[in-house]
Amino acid sequence: MVNNNTIEEEKITSVQSPEVKVQVRGLTKSFGDLLVLDDVSFDVRKGEFLCIVGPTGCGKTTFLNSLTKLYTIDEGEMLVDGEPMDLKKHDIAYIFQEYSTMSWLRVDENVSFGLRIKGYPEEVIKERVDKVLKMIGLDKYRHYYPKKLSASMLQRVVIARAFAVEPELLLMDEPYGQLDLQLKYKLEDELLRLWEKTGTTVIFITHNIEEAVYLSDRILVLTNKPAKIKEELINDLPRPRDIADPKFVELRNRVTELIKWW
Ligand SMILES: Nc1ncnc2c1ncn2[C@@H]1O[C@H](COP(=O)(O)OP(=O)(O)O)[C@@H](O)[C@H]1O
Numbered sequence: 001m002v003n004n005n006t007i008e009e010e011k012i013t014s015v016q017s018p019e020v021k022v023q024v025r026g027l028t029k030s031f032g033d034l035l036v037l038d039d040v041s042f043d044v045r046k047g048e049f050l051c052i053v054g055p056t057g058c059g060k061t062t063f064l065n066s067l068t069k070l071y072t073i074d075e076g077e078m079l080v081d082g083e084p085m086d087l088k089k090h091d092i093a094y095i096f097q098e099y100s101t102m103s104w105l106r107v108d109e110n111v112s113f114g115l116r117i118k119g120y121p122e123e124v125i126k127e128r129v130d131k132v133l134k135m136i137g138l139d140k141y142r143h144y145y146p147k148k149l150s151a152s153m154l155q156r157v158v159i160a161r162a163f164a165v166e167p168e169l170l171l172m173d174e175p176y177g178q179l180d181l182q183l184k185y186k187l188e189d190e191l192l193r194l195w196e197k198t199g200t201t202v203i204f205i206t207h208n209i210e211e212a213v214y215l216s217d218r219i220l221v222l223t224n225k226p227a228k229i230k231e232e233l234i235n236d237l238p239r240p241r242d243i244a245d246p247k248f249v250e251l252r253n254r255v256t257e258l259i260k261w262w
């Protein structure tokens, strides 16, 4: 049988180091009387792929919006390399739940957007955009406008835009929630390859337990609202992972039980 899908065959090894990259301390957030985040604290290691799972409505998006200071928080702090997180200083990329491309910009312009905001010189922008478009297989489409592209290509543009800034921290909020299963698996594998290649630290939020077990080095399970960390699970299953492997199923079931019983 011919297998032309080589991505799954590639061995991906974790790039995490023992060094702590991100520290979240006592993050607390309410909207009026509604307490959504209740004293959330954890560390992320450099190069680690951390997944945070929790039921819909538990406060996952609020959590990421608080991290990036889109929301003002009531209490707590976030440190990157021991210093308060500063979007001007640290290279942090954020892929929103309702991700989108800018329809009026070509693929290469979409990808270079963040670099221009940061004021990089033109030659650096060109070099970064070329590199990331090649890595993600969008090179041929660099002059296309988004309306000519399929859902999977649009998602790649968003990922390319995030990786173009060579983020030290990549925050992702259910980026594949709206995609069909086949495509989701393909993009997850692409994401793992980019992660391995670049060594970026990832915080990936999802309500999809299988996705968390497939991607992560470690899983934080959140409680229902107000969200607290219910449990932390180390995920050292070898990659590429097989969703039918008994060890995979065992971990998936453990997370499912944790989410099911409050
Ligand atoms: N801007 C807001 N104003 C008021 N309530 C909000 C706001 N954003 C989120 N919430 C509430 O916070 C809770 C958590 O929402 P959210 O963080 O979007 O959950 P999740 O991403 O886990 O599905 C929900 O009850 C939601 O209604």
Ligand SMILES: [Mg+2]
Pocket (backbone or CB within 6 Å): 060, 061, 062, 097, 173, 174
């Ligand atoms: Mg959400």
